[in-house]
Amino acid sequence: MMIYERVALLGLGLIASSMGHAMKAAGLAGEITGHARSAETREAAREVGFCDRICETAAEAVEGADLVVLAVPVGAMGEIAAAIAPHLKPGATVTDVGSVKQAVITAVGPHIPPGVCFIPGHPLAGTEHSGPRSGFATLFHNRWCLLIDDHAEDAAMARLRALWEGMGANVDVMDAAHHDLVLAVVSHTPHLIAYTMVGVAEHVRRVSDSEIIKYSASGFRDFTRIAASDPTMWRDIFLTNKEAVLDILGRFSEELFALQRAIRTEDGEHLHDYFTRTRAIRRSIIEAGQDTSAADFGRGVAR
Amino acid sequence: MMIYERVALLGLGLIASSMGHAMKAAGLAGEITGHARSAETREAAREVGFCDRICETAAEAVEGADLVVLAVPVGAMGEIAAAIAPHLKPGATVTDVGSVKQAVITAVGPHIPPGVCFIPGHPLAGTEHSGPRSGFATLFHNRWCLLIDDHAEDAAMARLRALWEGMGANVDVMDAAHHDLVLAVVSHTPHLIAYTMVGVAEHVRRVSDSEIIKYSASGFRDFTRIAASDPTMWRDIFLTNKEAVLDILGRFSEELFALQRAIRTEDGEHLHDYFTRTRAIRRSIIEAGQDTSAADFGRGVAR
CATH class of the missing domain: 3.40.50.720 (NAD(P)-binding Rossmann-like Domain)
Known part of the structure; x- marks a missing residue:
């Protein structure tokens, strides 16, 4: 029509x-x-x-x-x-x-x-x-x-x-402000983090490039896919949604430091509780039809 | 046989x-x-x-x-x-x-x-x-x-x-020590970061749970899949590969702060250069046969 x-x-x-x-x-x-x-x-x-x-x-x-x-x-x-x-x-x-x-x-x-x-x-x-x-x-x-x-x-x-x-x-x-905040959470900050992790991997000198590439199926591969998106587009996104991204990044650092501290102090209960809560969100996404429960289409995500 | x-x-x-x-x-x-x-x-x-x-x-x-x-x-x-x-x-x-x-x-x-x-x-x-x-x-x-x-x-x-x-x-x-470092880079730290991001999303009160779930295809969805893995297994991984994970996490925070500063100071060139470098790693992974160049199997990863 x-x-x-x-x-x-x-x-x-x-x-x-x-x-x-x-x-x-x-x-x-x-x-x-x-x-x-x-x-x-x-x-x-x-x-x-x-x-x-x-x-x-x-x-x-x-x-x-x-x-x-x-x-x-x-x-x-x-x-x-x-x-x-x-x-x-x-x-x-x-x-x-x-x-x-x-x-x-x-x-x-x-x-x-x-x-x-x-x-x-x-x-x-x-x-x-x-x-x-x-x-x-x-x-x-x-x-x-x-x-x-x-x-x-x-x-x-x-x-x-x-x-x-x-x-x-x-x-x-x-409205526009709410859009920019929601996207900072579900897209912009996750992309920045993926870019960061891929950059770190490139810099760890004791691990060879070929090892990173060969063993990437262990979780890192999804980060590289996200981090392969168009550089100009993403530069513009971060420059133009600066306030919301910096807000969410601040919260991210806080949470990361809390988990880092739990690892350092060997607080297994804190880690287990955290990982159990995040699992529930995944289930909701599958129920909402925004992904399938098929195991990564058999590509295999290792630990 | x-x-x-x-x-x-x-x-x-x-x-x-x-x-x-x-x-x-x-x-x-x-x-x-x-x-x-x-x-x-x-x-x-x-x-x-x-x-x-x-x-x-x-x-x-x-x-x-x-x-x-x-x-x-x-x-x-x-x-x-x-x-x-x-x-x-x-x-x-x-x-x-x-x-x-x-x-x-x-x-x-x-x-x-x-x-x-x-x-x-x-x-x-x-x-x-x-x-x-x-x-x-x-x-x-x-x-x-x-x-x-x-x-x-x-x-x-x-x-x-x-x-x-x-x-x-x-x-x-x-050898075992090298294994533990490589895995901290390609698997353990990426998983911790994915768990963290999913936890942050859950806590941002101005964004409703249903929005996070509906709009998850924008990049966040891959994080939730990673963060849906077995909590007991992952607790044990972080407790037992503590030193290597803390080492890589330290580097990750350094890099993230540098990118965060580039956003705050609106240094577009720094961001563009960084995003261009990470794109190359993705290409190597596809060439090495550890993923396909097919666009996320058509699941669609939005920005």
Whole structure:
């Protein structure tokens, strides 16, 4: 069912290419235009074919579009919003897919002209791969997309929600500050910690690189997958969600020191109680359908 | 090809049950006996059928065994070694599957009678599930098993190596202290950190439990899987590999503080460089065949 006559995707990485594939698969858009800053990315996107038309400029891509999706790194949102502002069609909706919401609103909001509706968004989906060749139509299936209700018109909000639901996502609406805190807990801080652990492993001189790699299935492997995500995107996330991440990191250090102290003082009861409590959370996630109880798809996670 | 006439499995959890299935699948053992302390576990093991005979006592299970596998939590190794010592057959080999090696050697070594060979071992394989119903024959396929060369006879070592290779594992031999350091890096510290992060999430009052669970696919989910492992096993690991874990934790805190400072001072270059370096390690792991480049099996890891 067609929801928007014309959709413009700006930035043609994993999320935009998956949106292109998903919209085409479900017939949600009449025409999909696309633009990326790099000629190489535009060429790759042309080859893959998830847009009907790849444009040389962002201005050209948004001309006549009913929906404009900003899918560039968070740090580049302000610049692209300024570039397209004079070319937006009256009545159009602008949305984004950035991992941080308050900073995007600050950067993009002032450029949105009267008569255009800005609804910030964030699909909680992705893989450790990036670029126009990494997208696939089912990326958003059964994943959550969070939309920010910044006094958006009801009709515009309902239409954008229908698009995401058409691509298989579940939609929740919340305010920007809460979004940034929740993401700091479930995503940003875990990523920083994974990056840190991988960096530590690289520096322990008494353990050879080949040992780290050979024996990585023992738990470390999942950290390396998380830590393989796009460096530019993650730099921008930490710089723009600084307060919430520093808040959660502070709590993390406190908890870690308490466990470290339990190890040093050999307080086995403290450790056992802690590990028992965390197990319960896992069960809830499986029950909520956000993972399967199949043992890591047989990849094997050793101790 | 039969390698041992009779194998005794002591402790009937994930590793022992997988060994039972794997030995039966490849015909590596003439008879497999088994014992677990809890009657419930023994009954479940009988139902599943990965042993030929389940015994009421450990002494009975090891009677006449050519290979005895200690597959109990690290903290229980000394006690079971003392219990079976008088019943071991001359010429038998005793091995274990504990995640820590120096502490196991200290606990088990003194009980091993003359004429019996003790070769500590550690298969780097597992899942987040535990118990006699969680095992499967292919758990060790393409995984590493580390054996400790503590002046073992060459013939006994070659035979044990053949058993592990027969179950699909690759075998490496190293000394116990090095094993414990390597595992602190690739497994023990990552697990402690995952436990910590899951604990933090549970405590952030402004984020509801249901939000943590719904949005867990954003990176946090992998931490919860790691943090769902058996609490008793992990308590024992941290208590018995204390020095190496505290060493690596100290380095981890140093690195984390450096990244935290880069966020606070908005040093984007430091962050970008760090995240670029860690990406390279991931590539090596995929090349080494310890994971696949398939995007998280399509489960989707969002940012």
